[in-house]
Amino acid sequence: MNADQLPVGTTPTSPKPEAAPTLRIRAVMLGERINPSGLELGAPVSSTPAAFRVHAGLVVIFRYGVVVLIGLLPSEEKVLIDSLKPRVTGELSPFEEEIAQAQLCKDENAEAIQPGGPICLAKFSDDRLLIVADALAKSTSLARDERRVAAVFDVIEPFARGLAEQGRTPPRRKGILQLIGNALLVQQRVAGRVAVAEKPDVLWEKPELDRLYARLEDEYELKERLDTLERKLTAVSETANALTDIIDTQRSLRLEIAVVVLIVIEVVIGCIQILSGTH
Numbered sequence: 001m002n003a004d005q006l007p008v009g010t011t012p013t014s015p016k017p018e019a020a021p022t023l024r025i026r027a028v029m030l031g032e033r034i035n036p037s038g039l040e041l042g043a044p045v046s047s048t049p050a051a052f053r054v055h056a057g058l059v060v061i062f063r064y065g066v067v068v069l070i071g072l073l074p075s076e077e078k079v080l081i082d083s084l085k086p087r088v089t090g091e092l093s094p095f096e097e098e099i100a101q102a103q104l105c106k107d108e109n110a111e112a113i114q115p116g117g118p119i120c121l122a123k124f125s126d127d128r129l130l131i132v133a134d135a136l137a138k139s140t141s142l143a144r145d146e147r148r149v150a151a152v153f154d155v156i157e158p159f160a161r162g163l164a165e166q167g168r169t170p171p172r173r174k175g176i177l178q179l180i181g182n183a184l185l186v187q188q189r190v191a192g193r194v195a196v197a198e199k200p201d202v203l204w205e206k207p208e209l210d211r212l213y214a215r216l217e218d219e220y221e222l223k224e225r226l227d228t229l230e231r232k233l234t235a236v237s238e239t240a241n242a243l244t245d246i247i248d249t250q251r252s253l254r255l256e257i258a259v260v261v262l263i264v265i266e267v268v269i270g271c272i273q274i275l276s277g278t279h
Contacts, residue, residue, distance in 0.1 A: 023057075023071045023102040023124060027136040028081065029144055032090030036061045039087070041080070045126050048201050049134070054080065058126070060133040065090075066140055068133035070102075071124075096144040100136055102129070111212050113219040127206045134200040135216035142196065142225050149232045152182050156239050184237075196226045 036050035041059055045051040051060040057071030059080060067084060069077045085091065105111060105120035113119050121128050203210055217223060 021104050025070050025100045027068045027098045027140040029066045029096035029140050031065045031088035031092050035087045062137045066137040068137050098140045112215050127202050130202045131213050138196050139220040152236050
């Protein structure tokens with residue numbers, strides 16, 4: 001029986017297209033730093049960042065504390081994360097993480113990230129996966145730093161409000177100095193270790209993949225988030241420095257008053273002694 005002879009109410013059926021192969025990609029920030037020196041997890045793929053073939057997947061380790069696990073089972077991920085913990089400095093609890101899906105597409109021109117969908121790649125080559133890992137690792141690290149800066153803002157806000165409404169400054173200079181220290185740590189991490197604005201090393205050898213990285217950079221808004229973070233860090237530093245200057249000025253004023261009072265007391269005592277000596 002052909003399609004023209006199908007009974008009434010029956011529609012011809014066609015075979016369902018096969019779903020495109022997908023890879024699960026998980027970026028986990030384990031701590032402030034990871035030391036990959038001398039690490040042997042499997043067949044090496046890259047030295048900067050350190051990347052290895054493990055089981056049927058890929059593991060990419062970034063020195064600024066992020067490991068990206070590609071195409072691994074959850075049980076395999078746990079074993080790998082546990083094995084890396086001794087190499088982690090400033091371990092986080094809980095970990096910061098971000099998950100994405102990579103899917104094969106038809107050609108390189110279709111390589112993009114659909115809104116709310118997977119990352120479409122022409123093929124699951126090591127170079128492409130390293131670029132995806134770089135973007136996802138930077139996004140994960142930025143998320144952590146954004147939260148830290150937001151926490152600093154939460155502390156500074158009551159200080160600024162008290163100064164605006166009541167003219168009061170924070171009683172302790174130590175707290176303000178700690179805020180400045182936190183801001184400097186985030187600034188140093190973003191500019192030095194993570195280097196969000198820098199492109200991955202693989203693009204030096206594969207410049208044809210620059211367009212893929214640009215699309216990932218746009219999707220995760222890396223430049224925009226970095227600019228926003230830097231503006232917030234500048235605001236934190238300026239506010240904290242202003243509060244510190246006010247506290248220092250008030251301390252200097254109190255010290256000057258104390259000196260004047262001591263001089264007056266000394267003069268009064270001297271006058272009393274002179275007057276008592278004349279009688």
